[in-house]
Each structure stands twice: as structure tokens, then as C-alpha cells.
Amino acid sequence: MKNILITGGAGFIGSHVVRLFVNKYPHYKIINLDKLTYAGNLANLKDIENKPNYEFVKADIVDEDTLMAIFDAYRFEGVIHLAAESHVDRSISNPKEFIMTNIVGTVNLLNAARSIWKENYSGKRFYHISTDEVYGSLGDEGKFLETTPYDPRSPYSASKASSDHLVRAYNHTFGLPVVISNCSNNYGPFQFPEKLVPLCINNIRHNRTLPVYGEGSNIRDWLYVEDHAKAIDLIFHSGGDGETYNIGGNNEWTNLNLVRKLCEIMDRKLGREAGSSEKLITFVKDRAGHDFRYAIDSTKLQNELGWRPEAKFDEGFEKTIEWYLSNQTWLDDVTSGNYTRYYDGMYKNR
Ligand code: NAD
Ligand code: DAU
Numbered sequence: 192m193k194n195i196l197i198t199g200g201a202g203f204i205g206s207h208v209v210r211l212f213v214n215k216y217p218h219y220k221i222i223n224l225d226k227l228t229y230a231g232n233l234a235n236l237k238d239i240e241n242k243p244n245y246e247f248v249k250a251d252i253v254d255e256d257t258l259m260a261i262f263d264a265y266r267f268e269g270v271i272h273l274a275a276e277s278h279v280d281r282s283i284s285n286p287k288e289f290i291m292t293n294i295v296g297t298v299n300l301l302n303a304a305r306s307i308w309k310e311n312y313s314g315k316r317f318y319h320i321s322t323d324e325v326y327g328s329l330g331d332e333g334k335f336l337e338t339t340p341y342d343p344r345s346p347y348s349a350s351k352a353s354s355d356h357l358v359r360a361y362n363h364t365f366g367l368p369v370v371i372s373n374c375s376n377n378y379g380p381f382q383f384p385e386k387l388v389p390l391c392i393n394n395i396r397h398n399r400t401l402p403v404y405g406e407g408s409n410i411r412d413w414l415y416v417e418d419h420a421k422a423i424d425l426i427f428h429s430g431g432d433g434e435t436y437n438i439g440g441n442n443e444w445t446n447l448n449l450v451r452k453l454c455e456i457m458d459r460k461l462g463r464e465a466g467s468s469e470k471l472i473t474f475v476k477d478r479a480g481h482d483f484r485y486a487i488d489s490t491k492l493q494n495e496l497g498w499r500p501e502a503k504f505d506e507g508f509e510k511t512i513e514w515y516l517s518n519q520t521w522l523d524d525v526t527s528g529n530y531t532r533y534y535d536g537m538y539k540n541r
Pocket of ligand 2: 321375390446
């Protein structure tokens with residue numbers, strides 16, 4: 192069995208990637224390494240946790256010695272690196288955490304991979320998962336290409352850009368076999384309800400206001416999370432060494448229109464009078480340095496590897512809302528802090 196490391200597998204996107212790999216590749220042993228921060232939740236993986244080709248390891252990628260010992264023990268043949276501090280607003284209030292995990296943590300992983308692979312790189316791959324935010328902010332026209340110059344503008348995107356540069360530098364300088372992808376905004380089940388979509392679903396449920404930053408005119412390109420996971424599978428297995436691939440939904444929405452659509456579906460699903468959730472929309476102070484527009488051109492991935500987003504937005508969005516409404520205990524647990532207390536107790540002595 193090949194040992195494949197997935198970092199951040201207890202988070203939103205990571206849990207979908209772990210599930211896909213565990214179910215699709217029984218001849219891989221998938222090791223999910225996660226610190227279980229507030230955003231990491233093993234409940235996201237209940238359905239596969241007892242599979243023989245899955246193992247969870249609680250560790251912090253900033254802890255170099257522990258990481259090195261784990262690499263020594265498992266001799267991974269592939270690394271898919273998703274662990275990160277991922278919320279832009281948190282990076283504005285606490286940038287340092289982002290520098291530590293996203294930059295130092297990534298360098299620790301690169302060093303650990305280098306150290307066990309010892310320049311015998313045949314069949315090895317280090318896959319770094321990144322974001323469209325590294326390219327900066329667009330005006331009304333144009334899309335990000337893989338060749339668009341980097342222009343990160345928040346501590347989060349600056350930390351991701353820095354990690355991307357380091358991954359490329361390890362490829363160029365040490366020959367480490369790497370691949371990188373930069374994806375647009377994901378939506379789907381298991382996203383922590385600090386991000387726009389699950390936050391609004393949760394707030395509508397409780398009849399709380401829906402905080403829309405500024406005038407709600409900022410634009411994001413939304414992709415169903417399982418389509419991102421499928422792209423990651425494809426790039427991990429078929430992407431070119433040292434290459435970068437953009438992944439996007441070709442599906443742009445202003446924040447206000449997205450929230451309005453969400454309100455309309457929620458009213459229908461909750462049996463509320465049409466228009467009642469929209470009344471909860473409240474325009475609040477804008478995010479500092481708020482990027483206006485992101486849009487991804489994924490032609491390279493489509494032409495070279497044959498990827499296409501499969502989920503139709505209307506269906507994926509409706510399915511996502513349905514999932515949160517059918518999993519209200521999950522929402523209650525992650526918003527009440529019950530699950531962090533549970534993990535603190537469970538792993539205290541390990
Ligand atoms: P998330 O915040 O939901 O999950 C991050 C996971 O990383 C959590 O399980 C957390 O416990 C773990 N983690 C954090 N710090 C760690 C550390 N020091 N050591 C070990 N584990 C740690 O994030 P997400 O939205 O699933 O994003 C995953 C990756 O995809 C990130 O690298 C992010 O930059 C990238 N990305 C996200 C999106 C998006 O729309 N969410 C889009 C493009 C790219
Ligand atoms: O583009 C990819 C990125 O998408 C990922 O790299 C990040 O990890 C991920 O968090 C996401 O970043 P955004 O900042 O775009 O996502 P968020 O859900 O925080 O916000 C989406 C948009 O909605 C953004 O323009 C800010 C706005 N917003 C957000 C929140 C939380 C609001 O108007 N109100 C809110 O309460």
C-alpha cells in the first residue's frame with residue numbers, strides 16, 4: 192500500500208479530498224494529518240473513519256520535529272497539502288497565525304519531504320493547494336491565468352502567495368517534484384460557518400441578521416467543493432511536474448445576489464413567507480482591503496487534463512443548503528464549541 196499524506200483533511204475541502212481518495216483508492220493508505228484547529232472537525236469524516244486504508248494523525252505542521260518523525264515513520268510517497276489558516280477576516284485580526292501555519296508549516300513539509308525522498312524522486316509528488324487570491328483583485332473585466340503576476344493584498348493571500356513561491360523554489364533549487372493549483376471560492380457541505388454561505392444559512396435559521404460587507408458588490412467565482420476535490424485527484428495523478436493549474440467555476444456572483452438567492456431557497460425550504468429572509472440582510476462596514484473581484488480562467492486544466500466542473504450551480508447550491516438543513520446538529524456543534532472541547536479532552540494526553 193502506498194502511504195499518501197493529506198494535510199488539513201479534517202477541514203472543509205480536505206475532508207472531501209480524504210473521502211474521495213479513501214473510497215476511490217483502496218490500494219492507498221491515506222494519512223490525514225491535522226492539528227484540529229477550530230476549523231478541523233473529525234465529524235466531517237465519520238463515514239470513512241473505520242476504513243482500513245484511512246488513518247488520522249493529530250499534529251501541527253509548525254512543529255518541525257514531530258513532522259520529521261511522522262515522515263520517517265510513514266515514508267509517504269505523495270503529499271497533498273491543504274492545511275492552512277483559511278479565513279481572510281481572521282488574517283486581518285491575527286496575521287501571525289497565518290505566517291506560522293501557511294508559510295513556516297509549508298516549509299516544514301517541504302523539508303520533511305526532501306529529507307525522506309533524498310533526491311530519489313521517482314514516483315513522488317508534493318501537491319500544494321492554493322487559492323486564486325494570490326493574484327490580487329480584478330476590475331470588471333478579465334480573468335486570472337496561471338501566468339498572472341502575483342499581487343496578494345491580505346495577510347491570508349500574502350501568506351498563501353509566499354508558500355506558493357517556496358514550493359516553486361524547492362522545485363527549481365532542489366528538484367522536488369511539485370505541482371500547485373489555485374482555486375476559486377468553494378461552496379458545499381462541511382464548511383465552517385464563518386464563511387459567507389454557511390454563515391448566512393445558520394443566521395437565517397436563527398433569524399439573525401445577514402452581514403453583507405460594503406454594498407455587497409464584490410464578486411466571487413463559486414465552485415462546488417466536490418468538483419474541486421475531483422480536480423485535485425486529476426492533478427495529483429496526471430498534472431505535470433512543476434506545473435500550476437487554475438481551478439474555477441466560471442460562475443461569478445456579486446455577494447448581494449448570492450445572498451439573495453440563498454434567502455429565496457431558504458424561505459422555500461423552511462416554509463417561510465417569500466421575502467422574509469431577505470429582510471435580514473444588513474449592510475455592514477466593509478472588510479479592510481476587500482478585493483473587488485476574483486475570476487478564474489481554467490482553460491489549461493480543461494484542455495490539458497480534461498477537467499470540467501460537473502455540478503450545475505442551481506443544483507449544487509440547493510443541495511448544499513439542503514445538507515446544512517439536514518445536519519443542524521453539525522452546525523450547532525461547531526458553533527457552540529462543543530466539538531473543540533471534546534477534542535481537547537480526547538487528545539490531551541497524546
Ligand atoms: P479550513 O479552514 O476549512 O480547513 C483547514 C484545515 O487545516 C483544518 O482542518 C485545520 O484544523 C487544519 N490546520 C490548520 N492549521 C494547521 C496546522 N498548523 N497544522 C495542521 N493542520 C492545521 O480550510 P479550507 O477552506 O478547507 O481550505 C483548505 C485549503 O484550500 C487551504 O490551503 C486554502 O488556502 C485552500 N483554498 C480554499 C478555498 C475555499 O474556498 N475554502 C479556495 C481555494 C483554496
Ligand atoms: O477565493 C478563494 C478563497 O475563498 C479562499 O482562498 C479562502 O480560504 C476562502 O475563505 C474564500 O475567501 P473569501 O474571503 O472570498 O470568502 P468568505 O466566505 O469569507 O467571503 C466571501 C465574500 O463575502 C467576500 O467578498 C467577503 C464577503 N462577506 C463575507 C462574510 C464572512 C460578507 O459580505 N459578509 C460576511 O459575513
